[in-house]
Amino acid sequence: DKRGTSPCHIACPAGVNPQGYVALIAQGKFREALEVIRRAVPFAGSLGRVCTHPCELDCERRQFDEPVAIRSLKRFVADYELRVGREKAVPVERTKEDKVAIIGSGPAGLACAYDLIRDGYAVTVFEALPQTGGLLRYGIPEYRLPKEIVDNDISYIQELGVEIKTNTPVKDLGEIFNQGYKAIFLGIGCQESMKLLVYPLLGQRRANSGQ
Ligand code: SF4
Structure with missing residues (x-):
């Protein structure tokens, strides 16, 4: 190194x-x-x-x-x-009393879970969809990012001790606190697309060229 x-x-x-x-x-x-x-x-x-x-x-x-x-x-x-073949990752010893909840198992949520588990916290990820990965799994086509690769990256995080609950939408953050979690990280993604301003631009070009 x-x-x-x-x-x-x-x-x-x-x-x-x-x-x-x-x-x-x-x-x-x-x-x-x-x-x-x-x-x-x-x-x-x-x-x-x-x-x-x-x-x-x-x-x-x-x-x-x-x-x-x-x-x-x-x-x-x-x-x-x-x-x-990958050797299973060794689970990280829990050294902190507090539990942290992560909402969303996309790259942000999982990266946060990864850092927290290595800091000794108990971490649970709540995912509304049936599978983990968020944008990595649902937003990038197979030919660019095979699911096998995503699965391997996420398995590594789970082996360290991160618990992931799929099919578990969170509707009330208060309920999460009531379950004993001391902090919540919202990693719910940015799923609204930006509008392409193609038509106005084309219109502007036509207007500027007198068409
Ligand atoms: S490829 Fe991306 S993640 Fe890897 S070192 Fe470069 S910027 Fe960082």
């Missing part, structure tokens, strides 16, 4: 240290590389496919030829682990 803060590390919104895991991959230490990724995020497989990789825009290597293929390398180690 390389030390220090590289531009790609600063550019990563998820706080992943690409410099560290790329160096480990170069040494053939694939499992260790995954550990470096998972220090920041649990979604190595998913991000290895769908991240917009802003890290590569800031890669110093661009000054010589091309940026290091940071995202593809993440995908490579995640796929490697799937191929050779």
